[in-house]
Amino acid sequence: MRDTFWQLVRFGIAGGLATLCYAMVYSPLAAFKITSEQVANICGYLVAMGSGYVLHSRWSFRGHGADAKSSMPKFFAVSLVSFALNTFWVWLLTDDAMLAGAWWWPLVPIALVTPLVTFALNRLWVFA
Template sequence: MLAQVVRYTITGGLVTALGAAIYWVLAAFAGIAPLAANLAAYLVMVATGYVMHSRWSFRGHGDRRDPLTTLRFFLVSLVSLALNSLFVWLLTGLLAGPKWWPVLTMLFVTPVIVFALNRQWVFSGGPDSPNDGFRPRPD
């Protein structure tokens, strides 16, 4: 599992940094509303993240060709969108903070939650695992 955490950290870090950069440039410099900038960043992140995580981070841990795995990945990605949208709304809207505040939660809160969901639900079964994807694996 340690190797998987390292791969996820590298891949997730790159995807998250890309998304945070897209959000920041659109919200701070292009004049796009923060929530719209967050949605644009999400669209790039979900496509990039699926390819990178399914091929490398969770390689050998579940079947990425399984339509149920793909569906689960996109459902978890919606959780990340909801979390980041909540943080953007709360920090830039309700608290009227600067547009960079949500970047901190995008980098340090959402990835931890998404990793747990991806590991335990999306890519839960290995090639020899009897796990149906609904119960956590023992490792």
């Protein structure tokens, strides 16, 4: 139980950094209408996926089970789940046919909900 707690703390820090990378890419693209929110989401996802894999495989889940090479395909699959969730948040909260909210609204569930789902999947499947 104690190991899981500290792993969750490490995941929170590393995931927070990956989410910050996402937000640093997504925010200016969406806020200044350089592109659509969905294209900004894709750009943010690509940056967050790369940084997240390095941080999680080398630090968050270090010594938990699977080595980095064998976990890469599974990590990519979980990152697609993360991408799908984030795409859903962007669509639901910013699309004119849905809630038509501000560009920053999706950042709330992206920072609070998506990480919980990815932690569970990473701990139980990717790095098990």
